[in-house]
Amino acid sequence: xxxxAQSPRYKIIEKRQSVAFWCNPISGHATLYWYQQILGQxxxxxxxxxxxxxxxxxxxxxxxxxxxxLKGVDSTLKIQPAKLEDSAVYLCASSPRGSGNTIYxxxxxxxxxx
Amino acid sequence: DQQVKQNSPSLSVQEGRISILNCDYTNSMFDYFLWxxxxxxxxxxxxxxxxxxxxxxxxxxxxxxxxxSAKHLSLHIVPSQPGDSAVYFCxxxxxxxxxxxxIFGKGTTLSVSS
Numbered sequence: 688x689x690x691x692a693q694s695p696r697y698k699i700i701e702k703r704q705s706v707a708f709w710c711n712p713i714s715g716h717a718t719l720y721w722y723q724q725i726l727g728q729x730x731x732x733x734x735x736x737x738x739x740x741x742x743x744x745x746x747x748x749x750x751x752x753x754x755x756x757l758k759g760v761d762s763t764l765k766i767q768p769a770k771l772e773d774s775a776v777y778l779c780a781s782s783p784r785g786s787g788n789t790i791y792x793x794x795x796x797x798x799x800x801x
Numbered sequence: 802d803q804q805v806k807q808n809s810p811s812l813s814v815q816e817g818r819i820s821i822l823n824c825d826y827t828n829s830m831f832d833y834f835l836w837x838x839x840x841x842x843x844x845x846x847x848x849x850x851x852x853x854x855x856x857x858x859x860x861x862x863x864x865x866x867x868x869x870s871a872k873h874l875s876l877h878i879v880p881s882q883p884g885d886s887a888v889y890f891c892x893x894x895x896x897x898x899x900x901x902x903x904i905f906g907k908g909t910t911l912s913v914s915s
Contacts, residue, residue, distance in 0.1 A: 691844070720902055727907070728907055728908075729805070729807075729890050729892075729905030729906050729907045729908055730845065730890070730903075730905045731905070732902045732903075732904070735902045743902060778844055778845070780844075789835060789847055789850055790847075790902075790903060791847065792837075792844035792845045792846070793844050794842075794843055794844045795843075795844050
């Protein structure tokens with residue numbers, strides 16, 4: 688079974704530029720998450736989708752971050768404009784129904800804002 | 802306010818000995834707890850979980866203990882192996898709440914020397 692796929696793996700941009708990350712969850716997984724992990728911290732939830740609907744986006748900085756999950760499969764996370772403090776790993780994860788909330792992560796997209 | 806706390810940033814253990822990683826939580830609504838392991842440049846991988854109806858769950862060399870009255874859980878690795886060297890994250894969720902994403906601690910870096 689293929690895991691969660693993310694791209695790009697690494698991205699370096701200047702502050703005030705924009706960036707987009709793509710995620711393809713495990714086939715059949717209805718729930719998709721985007722987490723942000725800053726160096727030395729644990730992953731922090733940015734947004735949770737159930738199919739193509741948003742369940743929780745309370746910690747998403749909506750003035751600069753946006754995410755969508757069209758057709759309930761792939762998802763894109765965008766940052767515009769980026770700030771230095773956005774430098775982090777952006778982790779996409781997915782989970783099936785009835786998993787007891789065990790979620791499965793992709794390898795992450797590493798963002799450096801300079 | 803951190804709801805999941807891992808107060809030891811690092812732990813060093815000799816090969817063959819027991820590793821004990823600790824985690825405390827503050828939210829009494831949490832009823833499902835997980836441990837994830839993370840190698841550098843990779844996403845977190847699921848290791849073991851426990852629901853609040855149990856106080857122990859074992860999987861091979863890994864055992865998780867839950868003390869609900871103390872709001873404390875621990876991960877025991879016996880015997881420890883050099884390949885266990887990684888960052889370990891404790892995570893928790895409340896299964897009966899909407900937006901059931903995991904909340905993570907900051908992680909403990911385990912180093913197992915041969």
